[in-house]
Amino acid sequence: MREEKAIENLTSRLASTFADIHTPEDIETAIRTARESFAGDPVRDYVPILIERMVKEELTPRPEAEPETDGPSKWTRPPSGTPVAAGTPRRRIPIALPAAVAGVLVVATVATVIVVRNGNDAQANSGLITVSGVIGSEKRAYFEDPDVKAALAKHGFEVQVDTAGSREIATSVDLGKYDFAFPSSSTAAERILQPTAGRPAVSGKKYSVFSSPMAIATFQPIVDLLWASGIARKVNGTWYFDVRKYVDLAKANWRWTNIRGNTTYPVNKRILITTTDPRTSNSAAMFLSIVSYVANHNTVVATEADEKKVLPLVAPLFVNQGYTDNSSEGPFDDYLSLGMGKSPMVNIYEAQFVEAAVEHKLKPGMVLMYPSPTVQSKHTLVSLNANGEKLGELLSTDPDLQQLAAGHGFRTADETQFANVVNQRNIPVASDVIDVADTPTYDTLERLLDAVSKSYR
Structure with missing residues (x-):
């Protein structure tokens, strides 16, 4: 599949x-x-x-x-x-x-894979230190950018990457063959440093390289329906999505045909936001953080009683979708190419939408909404050896690499970098993301994810 x-x-x-x-x-x-x-x-x-x-x-x-x-x-x-x-x-x-x-x-x-794995050969041939890593798919374009490659080469690095879902990186990927791991949240990075079944604890350092709030990619006809139903609202040119009302509609099994006067999307499908697979992907875990917070009456899930209370409400939001992708690249590619028929609302990183706008991939009528509340996903690099440490330090501090990251839609420590990118291209994003929920602790989120995973059976 x-x-x-x-x-x-x-x-x-x-x-x-x-x-x-x-x-x-x-x-x-x-x-x-x-x-x-x-x-x-x-x-x-x-x-x-x-x-x-x-x-x-x-x-x-x-x-x-x-x-x-x-x-x-x-x-x-x-x-x-x-x-x-x-x-x-x-x-x-x-x-x-x-x-x-x-x-x-x-x-x-095969030769390429050998070169990636054999840093000494690559260094001898190019004079660069080859550093290999496994990353979330939403960062692939950044590492494939010729300007990023050139900036890294100026510092003596050639970076080769494989992609996987962030939770896969944290739980099942063989990290022994890499110099760094770069999942899409600090929670996933924290799990990498913990021992798991069949894998010992990893000794490494964490580097918060850049961040991206979770958002929803949708279409203007869908926004109009949501606005008429009181689920969407527009503030200072930015659209926001009421997660509380969404959870209530999902609990009531509402379908698009239940919306009165719906002639633009009269489809007999449940009103659901398309996510990735919570068993493998960080973007789904971040969405779980949002809906569990709202289902727990705008309080971070912290106790076993909280978990039992919210699971019946949040698990169907994932299970009722049917098949879901392992990483965030898949559903967003579908959004860009297939239109609203397949997925009228897609849970994404804000960076994906901004990057698509920069690359002129958006079509008329494509709209960005922010969940209210949302969460900030901190893309965190974990070094697995000395070369990984050097790269983590470089990516998180070098002004040129940080500016290039902003060009790919990520928010960096210097807020003006991201602001310049979106302002020059008139990309309608929130200048300040204020309505942000805290994520559960590492252990609590893992228990929630495990419980949702069991619901698939």
């Missing part, structure tokens, strides 16, 4: 990237053909990555490529964003991908 979801997201991304020069049918055919070359392979973890490499190689035009026309003119790719005129021939891609191509890509990927 995870592979199917990854292929679905890949198809959407490539359809957007190559829309100017390839038909959706071409792209789907290339993905299907590439995937067939891995049929029967028992190890599936890297299959979507390999497919993406193969298909991009096929779809990317080469200067010498000939168009499929009778004319002699050379085919060239139009500038990014340039529409293709009606009647302009699109380049057709070859359907057959030789097994040798797949083999070369497999070898290349």
Whole structure:
């Protein structure tokens, strides 16, 4: 199921990237053909990555490529964003991908992994210290940014990352092969430092690199419905979502069709915010912190009695969604590409919405709302050795790297950095996030998460 979801997201991304020069049918055919070359392979973890490499190689035009026309003119790719005129021939891609191509890509990927794991070889070849880590998926674009790579290289570092859900990082990922772990909250970072079943306690330091409040990505027709129902309100140009009323509606099993006068989204689905899987992902754990606080009469859950009181109210908010992604990247990609039909409201990090706005990925009618109350998610790096410590210190203090983080939507210690990014691009965010709930203690949140996990059974 995870592979199917990854292929679905890949198809959407490539359809957007190559829309100017390839038909959706071409792209789907290339993905299907590439995937067939891995049929029967028992190890599936890297299959979507390999497919993406193969298909991009096929779809990317080469200067010498000939168009499929009778004319002699050379085919060239139009500038990014340039529409293709009606009647302009699109380049057709070859359907057959030789097994040798797949083999070369497999070898290349294995070689890449070897380089990531072997810091001495990488250092000898590039003069840089290779530092490897596992991070929450919402930070992948930051570490893949060429400007971030260049800023790190100035300090002698090359950073290689894998992604996983923050709770996976804290509980099940083998951290022995990494120099640092970078989950999306201080709670997940704290758990990394604690012993778990099958894994001893980790000795390391914590670095609060940047933060992002939890938010809701939605659409203007949905906001209009919520406003008419008294669930949404607008203050100084910013939309807020009343979590108390949301919990009450969910308890009453309300559906979108129950909203009087609803002609814009007359769908017989429960009114639920799409989250990630609370068993693996920090963004879902942060949402659990919010709704448990509200269900406990605006008081942080602190006792066993509190836990028993709130669980019947909050567990259905997750279980009734059905399948959920393991990390925050998946549902937000769906939001950007599939529209409100699939997920009218998505629990996200504010940074994801800001980053999408900076990269011009938002479409008209996409709206950011803030839960009232919300929580601040402090993206906290945990060093696992001396190189991890050096990187943690650098990321949390270097002005250039902090400014680049603001460009990816994160709030840094210098508030003017984030303010400059959103003001220059007129991104409608809250200048000050005031209505913030405290999260439960590490132990309490873990018990809540475990109890919600059991509800899935």
